[in-house]
């Protein structure tokens with residue numbers, strides 16, 4: 170069954186603003202997605218009717234807030250098909266989730282010479298924490314290269330994966346290329362070598378169904394704001410057996426079971442990793458976002474977005490000289506491109522005149538830009554609420570850019 | 576109030592200087608040089624100066640690098656306007672240009688010596704792009720002060 174896009178668009182208030190007197194075209198969904206009204210209402214409901222801290226009070230409002238907060242954890246558990254709700258840890262986002270693993274697992278388990286394997290298409294947030302760990306622990310960082318279509322070179326991965334590999338930390342879907350990596354196969358191979366696997370699912374959660382038991386990853390990280398939820402909340406999924414063995418990340422309230430000046434005993438999962446007052450409203454908002462996405466369903470989301478990808482890939486060819494960056498066989502509706510002779514930032518500013526929001530720059534993936542020998546690219550990243558008519562408007566705007574920079 | 580970049584930013588002078596930048600070359604033995612980097616955009620500039628002492632007159636100034644049309648045109652226009660200027664005159668220009676791109680100096684109202692540089696008078700309506708125009712100026716200033724690398728962050 171097809172999506173009724175016009176009806177769905179009504180769910181997102183932010184789609185209906187105008188920019189430069191023109192209806193907004195929002196093609197920056199890989200940076201952050203818009204939020205449906207149900208998410209805003211869920212957060213508003215908490216602030217208007219039951220504001221209170223969680224896990225602390227016995228009063229009515231605190232119990233209500235705690236139930237909503239823990240209810241959201243249950244929704245995330247089902248969403249990812251995790252075995253247990255205690256395997257779901259709320260963080261500030263993907264970046265914090267990855268740092269948590271680098272700190273609590275990496276810092277305590279890796280030894281000099283141990284290898285962490287990442288890829289050439291990682292977001293900076295899945296590069297820098299490992300470099301920091303390398304500084305401290307003397308471990309080695311290895312990088313799986315990709316080919317000129319933007320696909321990981323699987324044979325290189327197989328070569329780099331050795332008994333020294335302790336952790337494979339890999340992006341599921343690339344934010345700058347749109348490539349969907351064969352993570353399931355990679356996880357199996359890495360487990361075969363005794364390595365653990367962290368999946369950066371920041372760009373995957375809004376586009377593909379994720380089943381952590383089926384994938385069999387050890388850790389998985391994502392951000393609420395790329396899943397039609399609020400900023401300031403994210404998730405780290407981890408297998409309970411591993412999380413139990415890991416020391417806490419931050420110290421403070423909520424993560425303890427008893428404190429004296431001599432000794433503190435830590436709380437159990439997931440609270441051991443949730444120090445301090447969490448982002449209660451945001452967690453509740455994330456729960457609402459998950460309900461919303463599931464009400465549409467990933468089958469329909471995927472079909473709709475593949476249609477947009479095919480249409481967009483063809484339509485952009487109408488712009489003379491335009492070169493797509495990232496042409497993997499398996500990819501989501503991310504259209505990164507360069508126009509020879511025109512810098513991405515000039516493109517970004519000029520299409521903004523037409524009310525179109527695209528991302529320009531290095532997209533926090535400078536090694537990807539280095540691979541293609543460009544300082545920056547322009548990126549249109551689409552979601553199911555975008556339309557082919559909007560793609561036509563981008564093409565028209567790019568033809569106008571060509572007029573300014575003949 | 577929205578501003579159209581086609582008419583307010585990408586004026587013909589800027590497009591021209593981007594396409595055919597002035598002083599886009601290296602000075603063989605510069606008395607001063609510095610590298611400027613804008614980590615946000617990846618813009619990268621190298622500024623070379625030949626300053627004659629005593630007197631501190633800029634005899635020659637040039638640039639090389641990679642960047643958007645705004646940063647290239649700005650560097651081109653800057654080098655053209657600095658040639659033959661003393662350090663003191665350069666400081667006055669730096670200050671006026673700085674106020675211009677922040678929207679604090681209105682070239683049609685406030686006295687100034689900006690000349691062609693006032694083509695950037697509309698850039699303050701595009702806050703994300705102000706640094707593109709100012710990178711070369713900060714790099715030039717860094718070079719005169721013997722700073723090797725300048726970043727805009």
Ligand SMILES: Cc1ncc(COP(=O)(O)O)c(C=O)c1O
Pocket residue numbers: 199200261262263264265292294295340342343344369371372392533
């Ligand atoms: C692939 C990928 N990983 C990690 C991140 C970081 O996410 P956040 O900034 O929400 O922590 C992003 C965000 O752009 C991303 O696209």
